Amino acid sequence: MTLPREDGHRPRVGVMGGTFDPVHHGHLVAASEVQAWFGLDEVVFVPTGRPWQKADREVSAAEHRYLMTVIATASNPRFTVSRVDIDRSGPTYTIDTLRDLREAYGGDVDLFFITGADALEQILTWRDHSELFELAEFVGCTRPGHDIDTRTLTELPQDRVTIVEIPALAISSTDCRTRVARGEPVWYLVPDGVVQYIAKHRLYAADRAATIHDG
Numbered sequence: 575m576t577l578p579r580e581d582g583h584r585p586r587v588g589v590m591g592g593t594f595d596p597v598h599h600g601h602l603v604a605a606s607e608v609q610a611w612f613g614l615d616e617v618v619f620v621p622t623g624r625p626w627q628k629a630d631r632e633v634s635a636a637e638h639r640y641l642m643t644v645i646a647t648a649s650n651p652r653f654t655v656s657r658v659d660i661d662r663s664g665p666t667y668t669i670d671t672l673r674d675l676r677e678a679y680g681g682d683v684d685l686f687f688i689t690g691a692d693a694l695e696q697i698l699t700w701r702d703h704s705e706l707f708e709l710a711e712f713v714g715c716t717r718p719g720h721d722i723d724t725r726t727l728t729e730l731p732q733d734r735v736t737i738v739e740i741p742a743l744a745i746s747s748t749d750c751r752t753r754v755a756r757g758e759p760v761w762y763l764v765p766d767g768v769v770q771y772i773a774k775h776r777l778y779a780a781d782r783a784a785t786i787h788d789g
C-alpha cells in the first residue's frame with residue numbers, strides 16, 4: 575500500500591470494488607480516469623468475497639477473480655489489489671471493505687469509492703449506507719446502458735458524491751462470460767493476460783459448471 579506522500583498530505587486512495595468475474599477494460603478505464611481526475615496516489619482494486627447482491631448466481635472462485643485482477647493491474651504503478659474482502663468470511667458488504675482499508679492505512683487516508691452508475695443507484699440499499707459516506711467520498715462513473723436516475727442522486731449526500739463522465743465502454747463481465755461460453759472472443763474486452771488466464775483455467779466454458787465454488 576502507499577507510503578505517506580512526500581508533500582505531507584494524507585494519501586488519497588481510490589477503492590474500486592467489484593466481483594471482477596472477469597475484470598475488463600471498463601473497470602480499468604474507470605479506475606484510470608478517476609485516478610487522474612482526483613489526483614489519487616493509488617487505486618486499490620478489491621475483489622469481493624461473496625457478493626451479497628449476487629447470491630442468486632454462481633461466482634467464480636475468489637482466488638481466480640483475485641489473480642485475474644492482479645494480472646490486469648500489474649503494469650500500472652498506481653494500481654494495487656487488496657485481499658480484504660476475499661479473506662473475510664461471509665458475504666461482502668462495502669461498509670466492511672471501507673472500515674478494513676481505513677484501518678490498513680492507520681486511519682490517515684482519504685478514501686474515494688469508485689462505482690459505476692448502476693451500482694451507485696443501489697447504494698441507498700447497502701448496509702449502513704449513512705456511515706459509508708463518512709468513510710469515503712463516492713465517485714459515480716457513467717456506464718453505457720445505465721442512465722443515472724436524477725431522483726436517486728438527489729437522495730445521496732451532495733457533498734460526498736461526484737459523477738464523472740468516462741469514455742463509454744459498453745463492456746460487462748456478464749457479456750464476457752456469455753461470450754466465452756459461446757466460444758466467442760473476449761480479446762480486447764479484457765487484458766491479454768486475462769484472456770489467457772480464462773483459457774488456461776477453462777473459466778466460463780459451457781461444457782462444465784463455469785464456476786469453481788468458493789471455499
Ligand code: ATP
Nearest residue numbers: 591592593594600689690693717743745746747748
Ligand atoms: P457483472 O455483469 O457480473 O455484474 P460488471 O461488468 O458489472 O459485472 P462488476 O464487477 O459488477 O462488473 O463491477 C464492479 C464495478 O465496476 C461496479 O461499480 C460497476 O458499476 C463498475 N463497472 C463495470 N463495468 C463498467 C463499465 N463498462 N463502465 C463503468 N463502470 C463499470
Ligand code: MG
Nearest residue numbers: 593692746747
Ligand atoms: Mg455488475
